[in-house]
Amino acid sequence: MKKKLLLAVNGVVVFVALLCVWQAVVWVLHIPPYILPPAIIVGRTIVTRFPELWTSFWISAEAAAAGLLGSIVGGLFIALIFARLPWLRRMLFPYTILLQTVPIVAIAPLILMWAGQGLFAVALVTFIICLAPIIANATQGLISIDTNLLQLFLMHNASQGQILRKLRLPHSLPYLFVGIRISSGIAVIGAITGELFAGSTRVGQGGLGYSILYAMAQLQTDYLFALVFAATILGFSFFFIVMFFEWLFLHKWHESAHSEGSES
């Protein structure tokens, strides 16, 4: 408990120190505010333009969440097929890696051209970059079953459905969460990238990506910083929400939850 408090204090102190350095640099070097606005101005912008910022935050959050949830459902579905049909897995698995290596910035315009300009299109961009880690990890979890465990189920004449429900799916859960954790980080990147191309998804308002473009065009550097701050918070929130669910499902029985606890 004391250790955790110390860690939190440490975090706050470093954060405040960084703000002070930032403020001092701007003062000492006389940097114009459209290049680097002082920390205090950024803080004030966050407060005064909070309603817009909050709206953009939620628009991006919606798109990222929709894309991530879609990729969890879709990725698990594909992983189930891969686990069931090894020949199909061997044939198609290399292409899931392709999904990951194609730069999203390059294909986002194409997707938006095909899928239109709305929330759906942005979520689709997110979905595509989140998919590969989920497929790879969930497939691994579904197929890396101990032979003895499988034979145990066979000895009791278990059906394929029982093997799936009572053995493969629970066994794949820790693996699936590794995939979701990776994807939760890139989901926010995907949504913002999508919005850079999609423009506004609502009349007169857009997500963080759209607002970043807008603020840049207007040389509102202070608001740009506020948006970066919001995007970071969004990324963190996704990560912590996933961590929470991982803890919720795994902490009772899985070794990873146990060892993380004893490490800190």
Added chain:
Amino acid sequence: MSSIPEILFRDVAKRFRATDPPVLQGIDLTIERGEFVTILGPSGCGKSTMLKLVAGLEPITSGQIYVNGLEPKNARRLISFVFQEATLLPWRTVERNVALALELEARSREDALQTTSRLLELVGLTNVAQSYPRALSGGQKMRVSIARALATKPRLLLMDEPFAALDEINRDRMNEEILRLREAGNWTVLFVTHSVAEAIFLSSRVVILSPHPGRIAHTISVDLRYPRTTTLRETVEFDTLVNQASRLLREAHRA
């Protein structure tokens, strides 16, 4: 006693691949109902493979195996298999691990819970019924594994070096426990081990395999009365049998 043997091996051979040398060859063995037979041999002589064949988990290359007159695959509801590792499901509590086999065989939940709590009491694990396997010691895990195997009331128990990972004190204790449990259950056991003392202590008959390919080299009849307790280990008869078995095992290994 029925005239049908519990397990019958008739000139059984096993190769894993057609091009590989056989793992087992010319195995003829008859095991009657109620016997406790141990297969003893060095690592890699095909002991475990014999069990997998009886369970129908591996196909036989040539010859026949009958379990109570049935093909191995059709006899599975008579059999429980205890693996070398405890093979528990880490996401299930001890209680629900024991209930697994009953669930798979679609017993009612009430029936399953009743059987489970009786078995946990039998193996002395009532106090950890709600724990997850992670929290258990090696010996406790193996007890759970045995309780799970007994849940379906098998008449034949196949045990593949179940106590190999335990220290000697725990192993001796588990040996006594398995004999105590058998008094109530009256199952036939086919047991695999590479420990001579364990084989003699448990069995009514010990079958010694020689390796490459696995063949039956010797059979020792262990005429020590059940119930056997730990004091048996200090008797001269026990020592003599262990020495005899060790000598035969060495010969079989050399040949």
